[in-house]
Amino acid sequence: MSLRVYNTMSGKKEEFKPLVPGKVGMYVCGVTVYDYCHIGHARANIVFDIIYRYLQFAGYETTYVRNYTDVDDKIINRANERNISSHDLAEEFIVAFDEDMASLGLVRPTHEPRATDYIPQIIAITEKLIANGMAYEASGDVYYSVDKFPNYLQLSKRNMEEMQAGARVAPGELKQNPMDFALWKAAKPGEPSWQSPWGEGRPGWHIECSAMSSSLLGDSFDIHGGGRDLIFPHHENEIAQSEGASGKTFVKYWLHNGFVNVDQEKMSKSLGNFFTIRDILKTYDAEVVRFFILSAHYRSPIDFSDQNLTEAQSGLKRFYEAFEAAAAAITGIDLTGVSSDEGAKVEEKFVAAMGDDFNTALAIAHLFDGVRTINRLVSTKKFRKKTDLVAQVADLQQTIYRLGEVIGLFRSEPTAWLEKVKLTGLAKLSITADEIEAMIAQRLQARQEKDFARSDEIRSDLESKGILLLDSRDGTNWRLV
RNA sequence: GGCCCCGUGGCCAAGUGGUAAGGCAGAGGUCUGCAACACCUUUAUCAGCAGUUCGAAUCUGCUCGGGGCCUCCA
Numbered sequence: 001m002s003l004r005v006y007n008t009m010s011g012k013k014e015e016f017k018p019l020v021p022g023k024v025g026m027y028v029c030g031v032t033v034y035d036y037c038h039i040g041h042a043r044a045n046i047v048f049d050i051i052y053r054y055l056q057f058a059g060y061e062t063t064y065v066r067n068y069t070d071v072d073d074k075i076i077n078r079a080n081e082r083n084i085s086s087h088d089l090a091e092e093f094i095v096a097f098d099e100d101m102a103s104l105g106l107v108r109p110t111h112e113p114r115a116t117d118y119i120p121q122i123i124a125i126t127e128k129l130i131a132n133g134m135a136y137e138a139s140g141d142v143y144y145s146v147d148k149f150p151n152y153l154q155l156s157k158r159n160m161e162e163m164q165a166g167a168r169v170a171p172g173e174l175k176q177n178p179m180d181f182a183l184w185k186a187a188k189p190g191e192p193s194w195q196s197p198w199g200e201g202r203p204g205w206h207i208e209c210s211a212m213s214s215s216l217l218g219d220s221f222d223i224h225g226g227g228r229d230l231i232f233p234h235h236e237n238e239i240a241q242s243e244g245a246s247g248k249t250f251v252k253y254w255l256h257n258g259f260v261n262v263d264q265e266k267m268s269k270s271l272g273n274f275f276t277i278r279d280i281l282k283t284y285d286a287e288v289v290r291f292f293i294l295s296a297h298y299r300s301p302i303d304f305s306d307q308n309l310t311e312a313q314s315g316l317k318r319f320y321e322a323f324e325a326a327a328a329a330i331t332g333i334d335l336t337g338v339s340s341d342e343g344a345k346v347e348e349k350f351v352a353a354m355g356d357d358f359n360t361a362l363a364i365a366h367l368f369d370g371v372r373t374i375n376r377l378v379s380t381k382k383f384r385k386k387t388d389l390v391a392q393v394a395d396l397q398q399t400i401y402r403l404g405e406v407i408g409l410f411r412s413e414p415t416a417w418l419e420k421v422k423l424t425g426l427a428k429l430s431i432t433a434d435e436i437e438a439m440i441a442q443r444l445q446a447r448q449e450k451d452f453a454r455s456d457e458i459r460s461d462l463e464s465k466g467i468l469l470l471d472s473r474d475g476t477n478w479r480l481v
Numbered sequence: 482g483g484c485c486c487c488g489u490g491g492c493c494a495a496g497u498g499g500u501a502a503g504g505c506a507g508a509g510g511u512c513u514g515c516a517a518c519a520c521c522u523u524u525a526u527c528a529g530c531a532g533u534u535c536g537a538a539u540c541u542g543c544u545c546g547g548g549g550c551c552u553c554c555a
Contacts, residue, residue, distance in 0.1 A: 011485095031555075044555035074553070156550080162483050163551070205553090227555030228486095234554090257555070258486090264547065268554075295504075296494065301487080301548070311493060311505045318504080321518075353495090362495050365503035375519055379512095452514055459516065470517050479517085 001058050003355045005223075006299060008231060008254040009155055013357055018222045019252060024055050024062040025221030027213040027251075029230055030112070032069040033093035034078045037100050038274045039289075039304055040260045040267055044227050046290055047257040047298040047358075049106045050407045051225070054354050057406045064109040065216045067209060068094055070116050071202055076191055086192045087116075100277040104286050105408050111216050115208035119194045122203045122211040125245045126183045126196075134244040138174035140186025140199045146179045149240045155254060156232035181237055183207045206237035210245070213238075219246035225255040258301045267304065275304065284309050285421060290408055291316045294360040313421065315368075316409070319400070322371040324414040326397045329378045330390050338391040343399030346370040350403050360407055367403065370396045425480045429466045436467055440476045443469070 003016040018024045028048045031041055048066070055062045070090035079089040094114075101108075115122075126142050129135035134148045146152045146160075153160060164178055173182075182204035187193035193200040203211075213221065219242065226235065235254065242250040259266055262273040280289060292312035296302045346366055353362035374396050377389050384390065404410035412420075426433060439458050446454035459469050463481065470477045 029555080032553090038555085040555050042555090047555090072553090156484080158484060158551070229550070229554050231485095232550065233552090259549075259555075261548080266549070266554095292493095299486095300494090303493085307505095308493065314506095315493095315504050325519080359495070361504095362502070365495065368503055372520085376521095379519055447514085450514085456515060463516090468517065471513080471515090472518090477517095 001351050001355055003058060004357055005253050005255060006357045007252075008256050009251075011157075014253070016253065018060065019220060022059070022061060024060040024223065025065075025217035026052065026055070026062060026223040026225065027065045027067075027209070027217055027221060028109075028224070029209060029226035029234065030067045030069065031097060032072050032074060033090045033097060034072070034075045035093065036096055036276045036278060038260075038267065038276050039280060040227070040274070042100070042104055042277050042280075042289060043260050043293050043302070044225075044257050045101060045106055046104060046293050046408070048225050048255075050294065050360065051223075051255070051358055052109070053107065053406050053408065054358060058355075063111070063217060065111045065113065065213065066109040067212050068097070068112065068114045069205065069208060070094065070114045071192060071208075072205060080190065090114075090116075103281055104277065105290065105411060107408075113212045113216065115203065115212065116192075118208065118211045118215060119203065121215050122207050123184075123196050125207060125211055125214070125241065128245045129183065129241065132244060134240075135183055136176065137198050140201060141174065141182055142184035142198055143175055143180040144183055144237065144240060144244070145176060146181070146240065147177055149244055151243070152240050153232075153236060155236050155239060158232065181206060181233065183241070206234055207241055209234070210238050210241040214242060214246070219248045219250070221251060223253045223255055224251040225257070228256045228258060231256060257298045261301050261303050262305070264303060280309075283424070284313065285316075285417070285424070287409055287412065287417075288313045288316055288421075291364075294364060294407055294409070297361055298358055317418065317421065318368070319371055319404075319410060320412075320414045320417050322374045323397060323401075323410065324418065325378050326374050326393050327414065329383060330394050330397070333384060333387065333390050335387060335391050335394060338387045340388070340392040340395035342370070342373060342392040343395040346396065346399055347403060354406070363403075363407065367400055370400050422479060429480075431462075431465050431467065436462065436478055440469065440478065444476065 004013045005016050006013045026048075028044075031037060045066075048064075052062060052064045068090070071086065075086050075090055079086040082089065126135060129144065130137065130142065133145075135142055135144050153163065160179065184196060184198055184201050184203060184207070186198070187200040187202065191202060193202050213224070224235065224238075231254075239250050261267060262275075265271065265273065267274045277289075288309060289312075292309055293302065295312060295315070302308075346369065349366040349369075350363045353359045353366060356362075374393050377383065377393050380386065380389055401410055423433070439462060443455050443458040446452075446458065462469060462478070466481050467478050468481050470479060
């Protein structure tokens with residue numbers, strides 16, 4: 001199966017060919033662990049989660065590295081505010097991050113390194129850059145000399161003159177060029193520090209990723225990912241460091257996910273418009289969040305809103321309702337010797353969509369086609385006697401489940417999932433499940449007595465409270481309007 | 482100011498040269514005591530203008546509108 005990916009470096013979709021046939025090395029910038037993650041972090045991590053899953057589905061033996069940045073100004077500041085150590089603060093939010101990712105149903109990367117476990121490697125790269133003449137020491141700080149790296153700003157497509165015009169040098173920094181950035185920072189009182197050839201200090205942000213990626217994936221690897229906002233300066237600086245040290249091409253494909261916006265604006269703390277993952281999961285099921293995120297292409301911006309999440313929930317419900325109906329319709333039917341190619345048709349389209357720069361929106365649309373086919377077949381007259389149709393439904397159901405696994409969806413038992421969503425919604429109404437059941441019982445009696453006026457009265461009464469009654473052969477069920 | 486991206490039906494959203502996927506919502510129909518689910522049918526010429534082309538939502542130019550990066554940031 002062919003795969004094309006959009007490479008930020010070239011600005012184009014390119015045929016994906018890993019450096020080593022059949023194997024992929026992928027590094028994705030993780031989070032700085034100083035606070036709870038928001039929906040934007042959820043998107044970035046879900047996007048690369050499905051890229052990882054798809055690469056494996058496509059047969060690549062994939063090594064996926066996602067780091068924790070556990071030493072940084074923000075961590076230090078936050079730790080000082082709370083009067084605890086940076087280490088303890090980082091640990092607290094690493095645990096929180098892991099919990100959030102687990103509840104969102106992400107698979108764990110192959111490696112999840114912490115920056116502070118790579119201090120020797122960071123120092124080694126820094127020494128090498130100094131030896132190569134690409135970095136210089138100044139009063140215990142070490143800076144990268146961007147003038148020495150000809151390809152600087154190639155990824156972000158900027159030019160040096162204009163960047164320099166806006167660059168600022170903080171007081172006390174001894175930079176030769178205002179664009180130079182710190183590889184190593186001399187220790188200040190109250191900050192975590194490590195011994196180095198330049199005295200006590202701590203690493204700069206960018207060098208951590210260069211050290212962790214080369215240690216776990218080598219000097220050159222296939223995919224480097226992260227949010228758009230990391231293109232400059234973070235990824236630009238990583239390239240400068242890694243290539244400056246190794247002399248080899250750092251990364252073959254650069255992938256960047258788009259933002260989550262709120263009211264068409266970037267979500268940010270300064271605007272106060274951000275939502276944490278744990279808050280969102282109080283109202284919406286994790287798969288709904290994933291479905292919402294995957295319903296747009298990973299490079300497009302998406303707008304976070306209750307309406308959009310509710311729509312995603314309706315869409316996902318359509319899948320689970322079909323699964324429930326399919327399971328009930330085909331259970332216990334012997335299908336030996338009956339075959340179907342319905343699943344293969346869906347799979348082919350799904351793979352084509354995913355292979356075109358991970359077009360999850362289109363891939364899901366093809367799965368919806370499969371759902372419609374299931375629903376249509378299941379309602380055929382004497383369906384259970386027509387084993388060829390039953391085989392098609394079974395095949396589709398199985399295929400959609402299997403493909404859903406590739407994008408991390410449909411992992412719940414349908415009835416349980418539908419029930420959970422129903423009860424979460426019910427919690428917002430002023431009526432309990434028991435009260436509803438009692439009214440259903442009253443209505444049943446009225447219906448048995450053919451008192452349809454009374455029956456309808458109960459129906460409309462419940463409907464005004466947000467509850468819809470569903471009659472079926474097996475009795476009366478209910479759902480939210 | 483520099484660089485980059487976007488503007489597709491009521492809403493969300495694919496599609497980047499060959500005649501507009503899918504979802505949500507709506508309308509009509511089948512089904513139902515009524516209702517719901519499901520199914521069937523139905524709803525757009527792609528911000529605007531001008532070009533290139535046999536042919537453009539897709540390429541070029543201009544205009545209008547929105548956003549991002551240039552400082553920490555997924």
